[in-house]
Structure formats: structure tokens, C-alpha cells
Amino acid sequence: MNYLSVENISKSFGARTLFEDLSFGINKDQKIAFVAKNGSGKTTILNILMGEDFPDTGQVVTRKDIRIEFLSQEPNLQDELTIEESIFASDNEVLKIIEQYEKALENPDDTEAYQIAFEKMEAHNAWDFETQYKQILFKLKLEDLKAKVKSLSGGQRKRLALAMILINRPDLLILDEPTNHLDLEMIEWLENYFAKENITLFMVTHDRFFLERVCNEIIELDNGKIYQYKGNYSYYLEKKEERIAAENASIDKAQNLFVKELSWMRRQPKARTTKSKSRIDDFYVIKEKAHSRRTEHQVELEINMERMGSKIIELHKLNKTFKDKIILKDFSYNFTKGERIGIIGKNGTGKSTFLNILTQTIEPDAGKVVRGETIKVGYYTQGGIYVKPDQKVIDVIKEFGEQIPLAKGRSISAGQLLERFLFDRKKQHDFVEKLSGGELKRLYLCTVLIQNPNFLILDEPTNDLDIVTLNVLEAFLLDYPGCLVVVSHDRYFMDKIVDTLFVFRGQGVVENFPGNYSDFRAYEDSVEPVKDDQPKEKVNWKESQVKNGLSFQEQKDLQKTEREIKRLEEQKVIIERLFSEGKVTDDKISEKAEELRVVLVQLEELEERWFELSAKMEE
Numbered sequence: 001m002n003y004l005s006v007e008n009i010s011k012s013f014g015a016r017t018l019f020e021d022l023s024f025g026i027n028k029d030q031k032i033a034f035v036a037k038n039g040s041g042k043t044t045i046l047n048i049l050m051g052e053d054f055p056d057t058g059q060v061v062t063r064k065d066i067r068i069e070f071l072s073q074e075p076n077l078q079d080e081l082t083i084e085e086s087i088f089a090s091d092n093e094v095l096k097i098i099e100q101y102e103k104a105l106e107n108p109d110d111t112e113a114y115q116i117a118f119e120k121m122e123a124h125n126a127w128d129f130e131t132q133y134k135q136i137l138f139k140l141k142l143e144d145l146k147a148k149v150k151s152l153s154g155g156q157r158k159r160l161a162l163a164m165i166l167i168n169r170p171d172l173l174i175l176d177e178p179t180n181h182l183d184l185e186m187i188e189w190l191e192n193y194f195a196k197e198n199i200t201l202f203m204v205t206h207d208r209f210f211l212e213r214v215c216n217e218i219i220e221l222d223n224g225k226i227y228q229y230k231g232n233y234s235y236y237l238e239k240k241e242e243r244i245a246a247e248n249a250s251i252d253k254a255q256n257l258f259v260k261e262l263s264w265m266r267r268q269p270k271a272r273t274t275k276s277k278s279r280i281d282d283f284y285v286i287k288e289k290a291h292s293r294r295t296e297h298q299v300e301l302e303i304n305m306e307r308m309g310s311k312i313i314e315l316h317k318l319n320k321t322f323k324d325k326i327i328l329k330d331f332s333y334n335f336t337k338g339e340r341i342g343i344i345g346k347n348g349t350g351k352s353t354f355l356n357i358l359t360q361t362i363e364p365d366a367g368k369v370v371r372g373e374t375i376k377v378g379y380y381t382q383g384g385i386y387v388k389p390d391q392k393v394i395d396v397i398k399e400f401g402e403q404i405p406l407a408k409g410r411s412i413s414a415g416q417l418l419e420r421f422l423f424d425r426k427k428q429h430d431f432v433e434k435l436s437g438g439e440l441k442r443l444y445l446c447t448v449l450i451q452n453p454n455f456l457i458l459d460e461p462t463n464d465l466d467i468v469t470l471n472v473l474e475a476f477l478l479d480y481p482g483c484l485v486v487v488s489h490d491r492y493f494m495d496k497i498v499d500t501l502f503v504f505r506g507q508g509v510v511e512n513f514p515g516n517y518s519d520f521r522a523y524e525d526s527v528e529p530v531k532d533d534q535p536k537e538k539v540n541w542k543e544s545q546v547k548n549g550l551s552f553q554e555q556k557d558l559q560k561t562e563r564e565i566k567r568l569e570e571q572k573v574i575i576e577r578l579f580s581e582g583k584v585t586d587d588k589i590s591e592k593a594e595e596l597r598v599v600l601v602q603l604e605e606l607e608e609r610w611f612e613l614s615a616k617m618e619e
Helices: 042-049 083-088 093-106 111-123 126-139 154-168 184-196 208-214 233-267 274-290 351-358 393-398 414-420 437-449 467-479 491-497 517-526 552-580 586-617
Strands: 002-013 016-027 031-036 057-062 068-071 172-176 200-204 217-222 225-229 313-322 325-334 340-345 366-371 377-380 403-405 411-413 455-459 483-487 500-506 509-514
Touching: 002 042, 016 042, 016 057, 016 200, 016 217, 016 225, 031 042, 042 172, 042 200, 068 154, 083 093, 083 126, 083 154, 093 111, 093 126, 111 126, 126 154, 126 184, 154 184, 184 208, 208 233, 208 491, 217 233, 225 233, 313 351, 325 351, 325 366, 325 509, 340 351, 340 491, 340 517, 351 455, 351 483, 351 500, 377 437, 393 414, 393 437, 403 414, 411 414, 437 467, 467 491, 467 552, 483 491, 491 517, 500 517, 509 517, 552 586
Parallel strands: 031 200, 031 217, 068 172, 172 200, 340 483, 340 500, 377 455, 455 483
Antiparallel strands: 002 016, 002 057, 217 225, 313 325, 313 366, 403 411, 500 509
């Protein structure tokens, strides 16, 4: 059953065309992810689907009598209502009955009103519905039902809007980044909820675990065209790669034919026969195909990292409390070169506070932070970039200099650097306030990296970034030689780039876990279940030696060794390919040969260390 059809819609803003002649449909029980690069019009399309914006051409046809709910990035809520009043402000009949019953409970003396409300609850089987909606509020940490909307944080408002949509159970849910502002526990609950419920979804999300486990179809807007994939994220990646390879092969064939036909065109006399006119028409079709090669612009990240000395950052017996909430309690840690630490924990456990103490933005109540003299911190905060009135994109970068230093003594202009971050010459002269959310994040990331930090702190760096930019950012961070500390709810991202976790449990408890997020989840799931009224017994990884015979530090060493081996093997393949394809010029042969020798020596040393640790693990 078709719920909604998009028919040949187009949208432009001034001289800029976002998209044109797009068509696709949404059918009952489909769980569709809509994927596109930042700035290509994802949010605009969602607004058009909801009738909050209108296409320049084309139309959206919606089936009669279906209920559609939309979760936007900025929910429109009534500030003066409480959470409970916001829930009951819907036109859902069962909710009205539950509201009537709740009010009857508040007036036990009015037995007649209670009896009527009770009978309606029975008639509409509202008991189960009441249990379900209270569970949704509990899972989304919205337990204070009397709290006013105006007192809620941005994250709480987004969670309330999500709860209202889930409780109303519409026929079609349209969601814009539903996992933003949710902690990992909430994301995993929502993931399971969507996976098991018969719900029709159309969503924009960058959460690739979510795409993998929830969606059964992906629609991609790429270079102005719509492509549909019947499968999850893994299937999409595989089929997209095949599609691009086939497109490029077809273009290569057209280019060869174009050269031949161009020669024929140049030899033609002015008088043309009907037959030659047909061939001329074909020539222009071939020409268009030959010049349609994909422009796969990718973000190019490169920095001239400051030299790092032996002392990095030392944390000595840190304590921090806000009112009755303990954030840190006697926390100590000494960072070492090349560490890659992820920070996870429920919202409100103090993750961002810890980062602010680490960067000395705020002071601990007790203890101290000692930073090495050579350490230069780059801090990417959730607050994002400060936008000055009437400031253009190029002006933001020029504040750091007309010329930006790169590695090995090279430099590039501010404009060239912006091109590496996918801001073309025209976009560089746009006003910053006109950028999309993802473009703002990309510009902010640029301003952090061009300061050449050797200790990089990223607080929710993946929010609003498109999947293409995320993949490039991950590749950069895998090769980043400095220290890295990341707070993120993006499990896919965390799995790829960190090898140690700080797990914030709340009330000052911070556990040091050797592994990435999937390792942590496997460990958590392996803990024996206990009764609801008894806490789980947590194992201290430093003391336990785990089951594999490796100490805590050796497990970290093994993770780091495996990551370095993978990086060096990739570097080795690249250099060898340059030699085999004859792409090394005579003046660079000695330099590249020495580079290859160093890589091979390092690989041999790391492989010896890996065998040593692996043998110990099997003892």
C-alpha cells in the first residue's frame, strides 16, 4: 500500500539548484533511510513531504486518511505546558481516555467519574497503551511529568518530541536525525523498538549502526539523481560501489567513442545528408555522456602536527561535584603518546564536564591537571563555531592567516584549504549563517585542525555530518599520530577509531575499559543477569587480568599494535603500487625506497610484538 509519492519535485534558492525532477515513493511497512551529502537538500525534502515547504515544480501526493508525524531538528513545543500536558495535547482518542482516568485518580471522592473513566479504559483496552507510553517516557528519561517544557534542555525537548510521536503511533514517521541528543542506552532501545515494531519510517540519519539494524531500504540523492537500494547499510555500500564502477566504465567507453566521433565531425563538409545529421545528433549524446564523469570531491584533511614531548597531560586526583551530583572522585590518569580514548556514559554523568576540566576551561574542586610544555590542544565542542554577523566563509579561515602551513614545510592559501573541505570558490563567499548544519560543522572542524593540535579532543563530532564526510574524518583520525579523546554516541565511529574507553557510570565512577564500543557491549552482555533490585557486579579490568592472560596494559598494547600493523600495511601497498605503475619520478626513487624500507622495518618489529602478545594470550 502506497502512503506517499514524490513526483518530479525541484527546488532552487536563487541561482542555486538544490535538486530537480526527483521522484520516489513510501509504502506501508518500509523503513527507509534517506542519504545525501550535507547541503544537498535533505531537510528541505523532509519539509516538503510535511507541507512545511513547497517544491518549485512537481508535487507530493499523500494517501487519504493516513496519519503522519514529523520529528524535526528543532521541535515546535508549547513552553507553558508540562511534559504530561504535552503528551495529552494530542488528538489520540486513547490518550484522552487515559487523561480522563488520571484525573479521576486525583479525585477519589468522585466515584461516579472514576467508574466512567474505568469503564472507558476497559472498553478501549487502554491499560496496555498506558503501560507502553509510560515505558517510552521512562526509556527516554522523561520521568518528571510535571516539568514545564520551557525548563527543558535542547536534548530533553528533542526527546519529548520523539516520545510524543512514538506514543501517538502514526501510520508514517518522518524523522530528521532521531538519534541526536540520545545517549547510547536510549539509542539502542530506540533501535530495538523500531526493529521489532511494524512501523513505516522515512528518516535522515548519519548513525550507520542504526541504518544497518533498522532500515530495509536506502534512498540516496547523489549528484542530483535518486538511487534506491533494497537492503541495509552494508548492502548499500556494496551496491553503490558496483554502481559507480559500472558508471565509470560506461563513461570510459563513451570517451573513447567521443574522440573517434569528434575527428569525424571535424572532417564533415557544410552540406550534410540526412544520414550524417543522425550521426551528428548521436555525437552530442555521446559528448554529454563522455563529459559526465563523477566529480568525487572528498574532504582532504592534513595538518602539520606540533612535536610532542615525553610529558603529555597528567590528571592528579581530580574531584568535581555539582550540588549533590558527583562528577569525578579522585580520578587520576597519565596520557601517553598515541592514545585513542573514547568516552561513553549516560547523559548527565559528566562527560562534557570532564572535557572542560581536561582543557582547563573549568577548574576541578580538588586535584590538578598538568599539561606538558609541547602539548597543543585542539578542542571541537558541541557548541560549534561562533558566527559573527555578516561574516563570509573565507573570512573565518583568513583569521588564521592568508597562508596555512602544512606538513613538510608546505603551505596553501585559505581558499585552497577550504576547497579541501568541500567549500568551492563560490561557496567560500557565502555568508556563514546561510550554511546548513552539516556545513557549519565541517567549517568548524577545519578551524580546529588548521591550528595543528597534537592533542585532539572531539565532543560529539559526528552530529550533522553526512556519511561521506564521516568516512573521510575516520580515515584521517586513524592516521592521526597525536593523542585523541572522543565523546560520541556514534557506535560505528567509536569502533573504528578508539582502542580504550572511559566509561562514566555516574556518581564519580569512571571505569577504564581496554577495547572499543563493541568489545564493551559484548562484555556488558556477558555479565550474569541479576535480580532487578540488585546491582550488577562490575569487574575491575586492571585487577582481573581478564580470561586471556594479558594484563590491562598489554591488552591496550595489542589493540594499538594491530591498528599500527594495518596502517603500515596499507602504506606499504601504496608505495609498492607507485613503483609497479611507474609513477615514481627519477628524483624521488631514493626517497620512496627509503620510505618503503622504514615501513618494512617498523612492520617487522610490530609483527614480532604481536606474536609475543598473542602467544601470551593463549597460555
